[in-house]
Amino acid sequence: MSHFGKMVLCLAVVSLAATACTQVAPPRADGSDGEATIIRVIDGDTVVAAVSGKETTVRLLNIDTPETKAPDRPVQCLGNEATTFTESLLRPGDKVNLEYDVTRLDQYGRTLAGVYKDKSLVNADIAAAGLGVAVLFEPNDRFYAEVLAAQEEAEENSAGLFATNIECTVPAMADTAVEGLSALSDTVPATAADVDSSLTVVTAAIAVGKAKSKTLGALADSSDVAASAVWAVKKVSYTALINSGMERATTIRTKLVAKQAALVEVKKEKAAEAARTKAKAKAKIQAKAEAQARAERIAVAQAEAERTAVAKAAAERKAAAQRAAEREAAAARAAERRRQAAPPTTYRAPVKEKKDSGGSYPGYTGPRCYAPGGQSWKPCT
Template identity: 45%
Template sequence: MNADIAAAGFVVAVLFAPNERFYPEVQAAEQRAQEYGNWLFEPGIDCTVPAMVEDAVAGLDALDDTVPAGAAGVEAALGGVVTAAIVVLRTKNAALKALDSSADSVNSVVWAAGKATYLPVLNAAMDRATGIESMLAGKQAALAQAKKEAEEGKVAKAKKEAEQRKAALERQAEEREEEQKGNERETETEVKKTPGDGALEKKGKPKNGGFPGYNGPRCYGNGGTDWEFCWPESE
């Protein structure tokens, strides 16, 4: 009778020494119940240990091991399904491990009986979830660094262009100043070379007085370097 109840998954085998006559038979029946997922071992019943294990890892089915290329996709994954799956997994995992010292004798026995099977599943799920989380965090950091470098590059480029424009304006100003100075020097040179304004030449006609080569009186200035005709006013 006890073996039949255990095989249906309604009870678990518990040894009360020295009464162990039927224990092997009941334990074998419990093992069959686990294999067939009967009642206490039914994943479809919310309060069972198998259901808690399945709930713990269920969120991982929605996780994608491919890291999104863009910042929006990374942030959505970190703030959405990945974080949610890890929270559920950790919560359920803690609840299951608490059965080691729980007053829930039935589920504690079920957990103890199947822990060797359940723990690797939970640990593998946690490793995968935290691995995806780590990859996403690394991608997020890399994208943030790339964005920072791009912004710094724009600032540096703008600064360089501003310096180049300033240097070009300074060169143009220097060239204009040098050109102006050159024009002033040319003007000064022409003034020095010009014998006069020719005004007096128009006021009279040169008379050589019968002397070949004589073309009229001259007035000298600037230490004798400049001269001009100085005909007297005609009466």
């Protein structure tokens, strides 16, 4: 059960049967104890005053301000501001009038009252400043309507707990979530860098929206009565705005994720195409190098063949010349051998030709071969 529920139950039981939870004292006919003198302010909704000459702790009825004195909890949003505001209204020595309702004391023994200063209900003044909220602890409802009206005035004026420019307030938390989600662009960027940047922004906005929504939702069972009351007033409108913003942001993120994936595929394809182009260029260079190497090998082979042919021709010429020389030498040796083998020539006196020798070779002057006896001859062949 919430703190609010426990207080309602306790006070309701006491109103029906006098238990140790509260003490009931009969009010004066006009419902007031007359004047009291402020001694000090404890917090936004509790003061110490001199009542009938006795120091009395007075808890303002039908108003709840953020806690500052709870030993097991941190100071609640605008708790210190509420205390300061009450101190500005109720200074030590100020004269006030206390007015009561059905139950005079709470479970802690504090006097429950409406505090009037200069005929103004301080309980409502605090609510009008947005530093407290209206609470109803049956059967004490005497000041509830006036405090609630003051709270609604604070809401209209966006004051205090209803302010959007104070970070810890319910409206500020809700507005932070809603503004962050509303500021997101529906346009999907074209470049990978812009998509990544937008995705970061959207993801952050969604995270803030979730966190704020969770924090706000937890106020329903929070011990922070003031914040819980503000959330109860704003829950329907803020929940709708946040949910709508979250749905939109989720849709945007889905589009961005899809675009990011598409760009990754494009990048991969470009990288693959670049790799293929590079491979083709490398293959072309390699083919050109291989062709050049083949051409160089062919040129070397041709040059070697030419050198071989030239050397072979030279060798053949040399061999032919050597063979010719050898033939000439052989012929010379053969001629020499024939010369040496021929019988020595015997000198014969020339024979005078007879004019009418009857020879068959008139006018022949070459070598003559004579028949035995030397009477006839013929050209030597």
